[in-house]
Amino acid sequence: xxxxxxxxxxxxxxxxxxxxxxxxxxxxxxxxxxxxxxxxxxxxxxxxxxxxxxxxxxxxxxxxxxxxxxxxxxxxxxxxxxxxxxxxxxxxxxxxxxxxxxxxxxxxxxxxxxxxxxxxxxxxxxxxxxxxxxxxxxxxxxxxxxxxxxxxxxxxxxxxxxxxxxxxxxxxxxxxxxxxxxxxxxxxxxxxxxxxxxxxxxxxxxxxxxxxxxxxxxxxxxxxxxxxxxxxxxxxxxxxxxxxxxxxxxxxxxxxxxxxxxxxxxxxxxxxxxxxxxxxxxxxxxxxxxxxxxxxxxxxxxxxxxxxxxxxxxxxxxxxxxxxxxxxxxxxxxxxxxxxxxxxxxxxxxxxxxxxxxxxxxxxxxxxxxxxxxxxxxxxxxxxxxxxxxxxxxxxxxxxxxxxxxxxxxxxxxxxxxxxxxxxxxxxxxxxxxxxxxxxxxxxxxxxxxxxxxxxxxxxxxxxxxxxx
Numbered sequence: 001x002x003x004x005x006x007x008x009x010x011x012x013x014x015x016x017x018x019x020x021x022x023x024x025x026x027x028x029x030x031x032x033x034x035x036x037x038x039x040x041x042x043x044x045x046x047x048x049x050x051x052x053x054x055x056x057x058x059x060x061x062x063x064x065x066x067x068x069x070x071x072x073x074x075x076x077x078x079x080x081x082x083x084x085x086x087x088x089x090x091x092x093x094x095x096x097x098x099x100x101x102x103x104x105x106x107x108x109x110x111x112x113x114x115x116x117x118x119x120x121x122x123x124x125x126x127x128x129x130x131x132x133x134x135x136x137x138x139x140x141x142x143x144x145x146x147x148x149x150x151x152x153x154x155x156x157x158x159x160x161x162x163x164x165x166x167x168x169x170x171x172x173x174x175x176x177x178x179x180x181x182x183x184x185x186x187x188x189x190x191x192x193x194x195x196x197x198x199x200x201x202x203x204x205x206x207x208x209x210x211x212x213x214x215x216x217x218x219x220x221x222x223x224x225x226x227x228x229x230x231x232x233x234x235x236x237x238x239x240x241x242x243x244x245x246x247x248x249x250x251x252x253x254x255x256x257x258x259x260x261x262x263x264x265x266x267x268x269x270x271x272x273x274x275x276x277x278x279x280x281x282x283x284x285x286x287x288x289x290x291x292x293x294x295x296x297x298x299x300x301x302x303x304x305x306x307x308x309x310x311x312x313x314x315x316x317x318x319x320x321x322x323x324x325x326x327x328x329x330x331x332x333x334x335x336x337x338x339x340x341x342x343x344x345x346x347x348x349x350x351x352x353x354x355x356x357x358x359x360x361x362x363x364x365x366x367x368x369x370x371x372x373x374x375x376x377x378x379x380x381x382x383x384x385x386x387x388x389x390x391x392x393x394x395x396x397x398x399x400x401x402x403x404x405x406x407x408x409x410x411x412x413x414x415x416x417x418x419x420x421x422x423x424x425x426x427x428x429x430x431x432x433x434x435x436x437x438x439x440x441x442x443x444x445x446x447x448x449x450x451x452x453x454x455x456x457x458x459x460x461x462x463x464x465x466x467x468x469x
Contacts, residue, residue: 005183009176012172013172013173013176016169020161020168024131028124028133036135036152039077039079055141055142061090068090068092071092077092077152078092078152078155079091079153082104082105082150084110084148113138121137130156133156134152134153135151136149137150201217201226201233205233215237270309274306276343302342302343305365309369327363334357337351337392337394338351339368340375344375346388348390349390350392353393354394355394355395362466370464374464375405378405378409378460378462381407387408389407390406392404400448402463403466404464406460406461409460410457446466447467
């Protein structure tokens with residue numbers, strides 16, 4: 001709006017100046033034409049009635065010897081008389097006794113005058129604020145015979161008109177300045193009215209959340225355009241609530257599916273060592289062995305431990321947020337790790353404890369689960385190797401327990417290293433399954449860390465660091 005007012009002011013100013021110039025030019029021309037008509041009429045009367053000389057080209061200077069000054073003074077015109085070839089005969093410039101040095105008419109003017117249908121040539125020019133109108137026409141004798149060329153020149157000073165124009169522009173500028181200030185004020189209050197409603201909408205949009213209940217916008221006074229915007233926002237809120245309900249339902253279903261996968265995997269973890277224990281029991285059990293009771297107790301203890309693991313998983317199934325349940329108790333880490341390795345019968349598994357005893361506040365069941373899972377993955381990684389080897393080391397490092405499990409398997413390629421701990425990632429070439437993601441969560445629940453280094457064709461080393469307290 002302000003820009004339109006400014007452009008309108010500029011355009012009106014330009015049109016005003018142009019119109020003043022046009023009117024000034026027209027006024028000067030009309031004024032000159034009136035003076036020209038009167039001067040010609042006086043000259044014709046002089047030739048027809050008042051002169052005692054024969055009316056001819058040669059006598060024109062004599063006929064208008066003094067009369068030319070009177071006609072010039074009365075009409076305020078500069079009068080010059082030429083013969084038909086354009087040479088000077090008489091002029092009102094100067095006085096009767098002064099020699100005037102005035103150039104003859106150009107051939108262009110003489111020929112243009114002869115060829116013009118109304119036998120008149122008009123020139124109009126302006127120099128330094130002064131307007132000059134000049135006309136050329138023939139002088140005829142009473143019998144309408146051409147005897148000379150008449151030049152009439154009118155000089156008009158436009159300084160007064162220009163002064164009036166400047167005064168008018170000044171007053172017009174004051175008026176438009178006032179209009180401009182009024183436009184700014186009106187635009188300010190109008191924009192404040194509009195932006196107040198828009199600010200309300202903007203605030204509501206910033207407060208909009210997908211997982212929360214959002215309020216609709218209610219405006220008492222607003223323009224029709226703003227009302228359309230508000231209606232669109234309120235409609236979006238309704239659709240957003242419907243989408244949030246569907247999304248929440250989908251997330252719950254997805255969470256249950258993920259939980260089912262995790263529970264199934266957690267149940268499979270103890271089933272594997274239980275199966276291995278039973279197979280080992282069937283193969284090595286000898287009723288006549290002197291240590292049969294001790295071996296039976298050892299096998300039973302292993303089965304009971306894995307059954308306890310399955311029992312804890314079943315208990316945690318009722319509360320997904322607590323799965324797997326974490327607890328802390330003082331355990332002897334060296335012995336627990338050895339107990340976890342006893343379920344594996346492979347000769348390729350070597351255990352190298354760096355200390356005789358190592359105590360820490362951890363969950364015995366969870367520690368067994370961590371070791372069992374990592375060793376089982378390492379066993380899968382060294383499958384079909386000529387000289388398979390898995391080394392398990394446990395030692396103390398400051399206020400932490402450090403467990404390393406290394407193998408000489410195929411290793412892990414660079415393109416899948418970042419996916420190893422993803423819950424849904426699995427690859428048979430490296431032996432990594434869904435359990436690594438769960439193991440990582442268990443370790444991090446104790447404020448511990450798990451990391452690995454691997455080279456393709458050489459092997460992989462997993463490092464677990466758990467705080468002692």
